[in-house]
Amino acid sequence: MTEKKFSPSREALKLRARAKNKKPKFVRAESWKYDRFSLSWRKPRGLDNKIRRKIKGWPPGPSMGYKGPKIARFLHPSGYREVMVFNVSDLSTIDPNMQAARISHTVGKRKRALIIAEAKNLNVKILNLKVSKETEEKTEEAEGEAPDTEAVERKTAEKKPKKETKKKASIKKKPKSKKGEKKQ
Numbered sequence: 001m002t003e004k005k006f007s008p009s010r011e012a013l014k015l016r017a018r019a020k021n022k023k024p025k026f027v028r029a030e031s032w033k034y035d036r037f038s039l040s041w042r043k044p045r046g047l048d049n050k051i052r053r054k055i056k057g058w059p060p061g062p063s064m065g066y067k068g069p070k071i072a073r074f075l076h077p078s079g080y081r082e083v084m085v086f087n088v089s090d091l092s093t094i095d096p097n098m099q100a101a102r103i104s105h106t107v108g109k110r111k112r113a114l115i116i117a118e119a120k121n122l123n124v125k126i127l128n129l130k131v132s133k134e135t136e137e138k139t140e141e142a143e144g145e146a147p148d149t150e151a152v153e154r155k156t157a158e159k160k161p162k163k164e165t166k167k168k169a170s171i172k173k174k175p176k177s178k179k180g181e182k183k184q
Helices: 008-022 088-093 109-122 133-143 149-158
Strands: 081-085 099-103
Touching: 081 088, 088 109, 099 109
Parallel strands: 081 099
Antiparallel strands: none
């Protein structure tokens, strides 16, 4: 018989969802009164603001008591803890069962392709993976495989020659004569 593996992150996500259902929808002060105010929350700063003063009968404002469960904090919705990756050596510190990699936005295409190839070998999940044709080719080259002939044919078929546009014959206009000049 196969037993289900206990996943603490799955339980944490359920707890977080339950806590989120109990939390009220925080609305901007007097947004129900004036159309010019949107419902999106703004911190009340006025001296007499009833929400800031937590007056009974007025909507609640965000506070520490609405914080989510401690075990669910900093969890990605997939259940993994995020780890920033800047180079290939950072992948060796990641536990593939509990953590997932997020490649820094400052990493270039070449190093990103190497990180993706190494992550596949280590079975590490990458959260911000956007695979483009260039990165696929680079990962194939990094793995030592030759690119398929079909892929090369597809690539050449995609590059269509640009349409040649005919230049319109320019019509020469005669310069207008100024007042007082005689025509010849």
